[in-house]
Amino acid sequence: MGGSHSKAMLLSATGDILAETDGPCTNHWLVGVDKCIEGIYDMVQKAKISAGLDPDTQIHSLGMSLSGGEQKAAIQKLIDQMSERYPKLSQSYYITTDAIGAMATATDHGGIVVISGTGSNCKLVNPDGTQVGCGGWGHMMGDEGSAFWISHLAVKTVFDAKDNLAKPPHDITYVKKAMDEYFQVSDLMGMLPHLYRNFQKSHFAGFCRKLAEGANAGDALCQYVFIQAGKILAQHIVAVLPKAHQELFSGELGLPILCEGSVWKSWELMKDGFTQVLSQAQAAHSHFQKYSLLTLRHSSALGGAKLGAQNVGANLPVDYSSTANVFFSHSFTKQ
Amino acid sequence: MGGSHSKAMLLSATGDILAETDGPCTNHWLVGVDKCIEGIYDMVQKAKISAGLDPDTQIHSLGMSLSGGEQKAAIQKLIDQMSERYPKLSQSYYITTDAIGAMATATDHGGIVVISGTGSNCKLVNPDGTQVGCGGWGHMMGDEGSAFWISHLAVKTVFDAKDNLAKPPHDITYVKKAMDEYFQVSDLMGMLPHLYRNFQKSHFAGFCRKLAEGANAGDALCQYVFIQAGKILAQHIVAVLPKAHQELFSGELGLPILCEGSVWKSWELMKDGFTQVLSQAQAAHSHFQKYSLLTLRHSSALGGAKLGAQNVGANLPVDYSSTANVFFSHSFTKQ
Numbered sequence: 001m002g003g004s005h006s007k008a009m010l011l012s013a014t015g016d017i018l019a020e021t022d023g024p025c026t027n028h029w030l031v032g033v034d035k036c037i038e039g040i041y042d043m044v045q046k047a048k049i050s051a052g053l054d055p056d057t058q059i060h061s062l063g064m065s066l067s068g069g070e071q072k073a074a075i076q077k078l079i080d081q082m083s084e085r086y087p088k089l090s091q092s093y094y095i096t097t098d099a100i101g102a103m104a105t106a107t108d109h110g111g112i113v114v115i116s117g118t119g120s121n122c123k124l125v126n127p128d129g130t131q132v133g134c135g136g137w138g139h140m141m142g143d144e145g146s147a148f149w150i151s152h153l154a155v156k157t158v159f160d161a162k163d164n165l166a167k168p169p170h171d172i173t174y175v176k177k178a179m180d181e182y183f184q185v186s187d188l189m190g191m192l193p194h195l196y197r198n199f200q201k202s203h204f205a206g207f208c209r210k211l212a213e214g215a216n217a218g219d220a221l222c223q224y225v226f227i228q229a230g231k232i233l234a235q236h237i238v239a240v241l242p243k244a245h246q247e248l249f250s251g252e253l254g255l256p257i258l259c260e261g262s263v264w265k266s267w268e269l270m271k272d273g274f275t276q277v278l279s280q281a282q283a284a285h286s287h288f289q290k291y292s293l294l295t296l297r298h299s300s301a302l303g304g305a306k307l308g309a310q311n312v313g314a315n316l317p318v319d320y321s322s323t324a325n326v327f328f329s330h331s332f333t334k335q
Numbered sequence: 336m337g338g339s340h341s342k343a344m345l346l347s348a349t350g351d352i353l354a355e356t357d358g359p360c361t362n363h364w365l366v367g368v369d370k371c372i373e374g375i376y377d378m379v380q381k382a383k384i385s386a387g388l389d390p391d392t393q394i395h396s397l398g399m400s401l402s403g404g405e406q407k408a409a410i411q412k413l414i415d416q417m418s419e420r421y422p423k424l425s426q427s428y429y430i431t432t433d434a435i436g437a438m439a440t441a442t443d444h445g446g447i448v449v450i451s452g453t454g455s456n457c458k459l460v461n462p463d464g465t466q467v468g469c470g471g472w473g474h475m476m477g478d479e480g481s482a483f484w485i486s487h488l489a490v491k492t493v494f495d496a497k498d499n500l501a502k503p504p505h506d507i508t509y510v511k512k513a514m515d516e517y518f519q520v521s522d523l524m525g526m527l528p529h530l531y532r533n534f535q536k537s538h539f540a541g542f543c544r545k546l547a548e549g550a551n552a553g554d555a556l557c558q559y560v561f562i563q564a565g566k567i568l569a570q571h572i573v574a575v576l577p578k579a580h581q582e583l584f585s586g587e588l589g590l591p592i593l594c595e596g597s598v599w600k601s602w603e604l605m606k607d608g609f610t611q612v613l614s615q616a617q618a619a620h621s622h623f624q625k626y627s628l629l630t631l632r633h634s635s636a637l638g639g640a641k642l643g644a645q646n647v648g649a650n651l652p653v654d655y656s657s658t659a660n661v662f663f664s665h666s667f668t669k670q
Binding site for chain 2: 029030138144159196
């Protein structure tokens with residue numbers, strides 16, 4: 001469940017997918033607790049109906065992997081309010097972060113997950129289950145490399161160029177025009193409602209798609225912001241690398257890096273920045289000889305469901321051979 | 336009227352100050368239009384009472400210099416709503432920015448005004464009244480060198496150091512402890528409500544005072560963030576310098592730079608960064624041989640009142656010899 005849309009999956013005790021449904025943003029930091037809870041409830045009800053179940057059927061375990069599901073006190077409050085408001089929804093509730101849910105969807109051996117959707121986050125999960133994070137603090141304190149951040153970097157470059165505060169790295173003409181069109185403004189002033197009174201993170205972040213179009217069409221500034229995103233996302237991996245267990249480097253794939261979120265669709269645009277930063281980091285980590293980037297074939301709701309079941313002592317069987325794909329591999333070893 | 340508090344001044348037609356009153360933040364982007372209007376109304380009513388006037392007395396002109404008073408459409412809406420809601424408050428209404436209000440308080444010959452309070456802004460006013468701005472876009476798109484920005488830079492340095500995302504320029508121990516105390520948190524997670532659900536810009540910016548204390552007590556990271564603020568505030572001046580009329584450089588004071596907002600109280604902490612950037616810029620501007628920093632002795636509400644009166648064809652006499660002080664002068668000319 002991410003910063004712009006969410007997915008629910010209903011699974012049988014044997015791990016069969018009975019239904020999948022879509023819903024709105026359920027980040028409680030962004031939409032508030034009430035909307036978050038309602039959004040989740042609606043998706044689950046829709047899933048039950050879609051699976052041909054009575055909507056009053058109580059499910060066994062509701063495992064949620066939420067963007068913004070990090071702070072323990074806030075999470076407990078969410079669960080308390082959910083079970084109070086919808087006591088018959090589920091026998092048990094479990095919340096983890098979107099990062100951990102994604103990881104549990106791909107593998108139970110650990111790795112690094114890097115989310116770049118509306119927001120961004122990076123989490124190292126060691127084979128023993130211990131976690132080390134970097135980022136995931138939201139747009140006010142980071143979200144580096146996310147769609148929001150890429151959009152913001154492009155818009156800020158236009159503001160600074162117009163203000164003569166900083167020289168843009170490339171001509172701003174294309175980005176300025178795309179910004180005027182996307183936000184329906186004619187000058188910088190017009191951006192203020194989009195930044196304050198009517199600020200919607202996911203709408204602001206949506207400008208990133210226009211920048212990807214520009215980059216693919218050859219605009220240098222659009223290409224630049226994606227290269228910066230590739231660099232800073234790789235920097236998140238470098239940040240947690242010293243805490244990664246040796247074991248994580250020694251598999252066939254090298255270090256497995258799970259890439260989640262829509263910005264990874266623009267991998268080709270980020271590749272040069274990303275690979276450059278990891279190559280520089282390799283020098284300081286002799287056991288870091290290879291890495292592979294993976295993408296999920298299933299929603300990370302699957303991992304959330306698995307962890308939720310695990311939390312009440314049930315094992316939800318997942319066939320890990322079919323949940324993720326390798327889309328890029330790089331080996332530092334000389335051929 | 337700034338991002339954390341406001342002032343109202345009631346003047347007679349001869350320019351005598353009849354009353355001064357204080358009020359809350361009236362930045363409509365931050366508090367919303369309703370609170371903004373109510374805050375202004377309450378201050379004016381208090382001023383009338385304090386001046387011994389009947390609170391029902393209609394004033395001649397209400398001239399407002401508002402932080403956030405830049406966007407024409409939003410300003411017209413504010414005026415419309417104010418005159419609709421309080422039709423008997425004033426015969427006429429006029430709104431300008433805090434920067435222009437401050438400038439009109441100090442001089443009618445023009446200069447550069449640099450505001451650094453909760454937010455920041457820079458405006459060049461040429462002797463012919465034409466204006467060129469840099470910054471003033473609020474915390475989502477700048478506010479560089481402001482109390483918010485300084486606080487954010489310090490907090491972000493702690494986050495990045497804890498995340499191992501970036502090496503801090505100096506030890507974070509002092510700032511981390513000050514942050515925990517000021518925001519009443521014990522870990523980074525605890526900061527999230529301060530950044531999102533309960534975000535209050537002026538409260539976040541208030542952490543800057545603690546950083547000034549730390550800098551004065553010798554903490555290197557606290558000193559660092561103020562030097563950065565000095566640099567970027569000077570960079571705002573450099574941004575508008577190419578548009579400054581020759582005349583502005585030729586007075587006795589050299590280029591007059593009006594410094595408004597509470598961050599300037601920490602001038603000594605910013606001085607090295609500030610003077611360094613202006614010295615570098617001097618090389619490219621041969622007529623830029625001297626500058627003087629001025630501070631207002633009166634609230635910029637005075638300038639707002641003067642401009643408001645001017646807008647309805649009245650001249651409110653202001654004795655400019657007593658409205659501002661020079662607190663720093665620098666001459667590039669070799670002695």
